[in-house]
Amino acid sequence: MIKPQETIFESGNEMAALAASQINYHIMGYYPITPSTQIAEELDQMRADGLHDILLIAADGEHGAAGICYGASLGGGRVFNATSANGLMYALEQLPVQSGTRFPMVLNLVTRSISGPLDIKGDHSDLMFTLNTGWIILLAKDPQRVYDMNIMAVKIGEHPDVNLPVIVAYDGFFTSHQKRVVSYFKNKEDVQEFIGKFPPKRTVAIDPENPVTIGPYMNEPDLINNKYQLSKAMDKAYEIIPQVFEEFYKISGRKYELVEGYRMEDAEIAIFALNSTYDTICEAVDILRQKGIKVGVATTNVLRPWPKREIQELLKNVKLLAVLDRQESYGAKGGNMTIEIKATLQDLGKSLKVISRIYGLGGKDFFLEDALALFEDMNLGLEGKKEIPDFDYIGSYPGDENYVPKRYMKPIRAEWTKNIKLNTRDLTAMPKRIVPGHGACPGCGIFPNLNLLLKGIEGDVVLLFHTGCGMVVTTAYPQTAFRTTYIHNLFQNGVATLSGLVEMYNQRRKRGEIPDRDLTFILVTGDGGNDIGMGPTIGAALRNHKMIIFEYDNGGYMNTGYQLSYTTPYGASTSTSHVGKVQFGKSTFHKDTPQIMAATNIPYVATVAESDPVDFVKKAQKAQKIMREEGLVYIKALSACPLNWGDEPSKERRVIQAAVDCCFHPIYEIDHGKTTITYNPEKKGKKIPVIEWLSMMGRTKHLTRPEYKHIVEEFQAEVDRRWERLKARHEHPLL
DSSP: OOOOEEEEEEEHHHHHHHHHHHHTSEEEEEEEOOOOOOHHHHHHHHHHHHHHOOOOOOOHHHHHHHHHHHHHTTTTTEEEEEEEEHHHHTTTHHHOOOOOOOOOOOOEEEOOSSSSSSSOOOTTTTTGTTTTOOOEEEEEESSHHHHHHHHHHHHHHHHHOOOOEEEEEEETTTTTTTTTEEEESSHHHHHHHOOOOOSSSSSSSTOOOOOOSSSOOOHHHHHHHHHHHHHHHHHHHHHHHHHHHHHHHHHOOOOOOSSSEEEESSSSEEEEEOTTTTHHHHHHHHHHHTTTTOOOEEOOOOOOOEOOOHHHHHTOOOSSSEEEEEOOOTTTTOHHHHHHHHHHHHGGGGGOOOEEEOOOGGGGGOOOHHHHHHHHHHHHHHHSSSOOSSSSSSSOOOOTTTOOOOOOOOOOOOGGGOOOOOSSHHHHHHHOOOOOOOOOOOTSSHHHHHHHHTTTTTSSSEEEESSSSSTTOOOOOOOSSSEEEEEEEETHHHHHHHHHHHHHHHHHHTTTTTTOOEEEEEEEEETHHHHHHHHHHHHHHHHHSSSSEEEESSSSSSSGBOOOOOOSTTTEEEEEEEEOOTSSSSOOOOOOHHHHHHHTTTEEEEEETSSHHHHHHHHHHHHHHHHHHOEEEEEEEEEHHHHTTOOOGGGGHHHHHHHHHHTTOOOEEEETTTEEEEOOTTTTTTOOOOOHHTTSSSSGGGGGSGGGHHHHHHEEEEEHHHHHHHHHHSSSSSS
């Protein structure tokens, strides 16, 4: 009964995408985040090549992606998503909604450390937040299991007695990016036959002949029954999962159990660990068994429902057990697995000592030597030759108590930035708040734009950066490229964070608790930060805090490998808008962020470009003045990214100038609702067709081909429409 298979050398993320393409989900709602982004990229490339029919929807953030997935599942189709770390945290409130209303879907959680401080490497601090969400959780320790578990997850979650969403969790970078030889089904029809067709158990939300209410308000007599039913469904999943594992074994030859152990039959000393660490410990077991030490290693392939009986059976002969957790439940002296294992073993009625070890945080490697050292310490402890603590960290170190951070530069003094004049000599002499030495790519437009902005800003400055290239390349611990106060928070939280800081500063200044200094608070966003962060940005604008929002728009999620952003140009090729026989690049027009901000009625909105530095600095000066007197202001610059735009770093200013001259990025300001075009390429005889700008970049070079002529015509028509509206506003006395 084993179906035809082939082998391939691929990573966990690639196998998740392959499984999804063979399942042929209806919809994937997603948002880019390292290290799960590659799944959407792979699926988009496959879609461009016509290999599946999944509709990929780029959300405005992980919370929006979760909402897209939930809404899609209400329509009765198959739904898929992938995320990591703070992406999961942002979406977390949606997870109980999905399970509480009993709509299945599959979420790949590529586990990663949760900020802060920001770390993009793998641990389990995100995974453990999902334990109480009502989702089935399968674990995949290697790329083969990522593929297999993704296929089985569909059948498990859709079982008519279960109807629950499923998480497939695997280790970020260790499993997601490391390649292994993997077997996969040659024919996608065999996958689809295994999972079966998906007939929704109940009428879904798109049948007007049979209207339903989904997720109503429930008072206390009813909600407890809803949760009881969810609990019973999880109990049913406990029965169904082994059945699905067995059915999969018959068509694949790969057999899985709820729990797994190596040399556990007579082990007196054992380690319990999840996912990729298991294989490392297996090597240590082989070495120590040769020395006559009875050691073993245990893991579970299913985290929810918790396989209590199987774990008890697996550990029944053990005298000393170390539970490894890649996160800590702070204050509990252990991670979540330690706590659950201890609770599980209470019923055994035997003396079994359990110790807890926290390891591998932030992607720190767990080597064979670490496993051997832990086993050997445990052996000495069991023999009474060494005291071993009940709780400890592996790999932490004390540091130097006398360490004093090195100061690489003198801080900016406010008086150095006063009385700015718009002449080349004074602008050149303006001290830089950001020093050379950052790690940006050659030709990156972020720092020319930032430095131009800051040349127009007098006095003391506090900078807050959203996550993005500008943040990543300037603050690699323990060094910084900033001579001013610098703060980081995540995409969606930066504006809210700075809003709170501004108001706390004002309150403390009013109360006389701090010196009355004139600080300028600036939020720096880009790399998609005004997609996922647009809602909080609008909220801050409506509250009108005294701050400057500066957007360097490089037209994509650049720090995650260039996925499409809502500001990506129409037709542009990105890693989630590939060009292929059935796809031409990004399918929607670029978002007009300045007009969105203008609609909030803040006092000042402006667009700038490094191709006109005097206009840039002049607007920065004006923005600071209005901000100090009235409230929030917004400035947007088009920011070059030669790596992902596909052009030459030495020609970036010409590329930016072309974007201005074709009116893709018009230069204007909206001062108290009145629009003024500050650079009109038509009047200067410099206006060019959009295609001249598009042909300068690799990401849009394909649009010069004849088959894409209609795309360019649509692009040109949209740019012209926006330009004509802008001119009409410029000429109107009130607009």
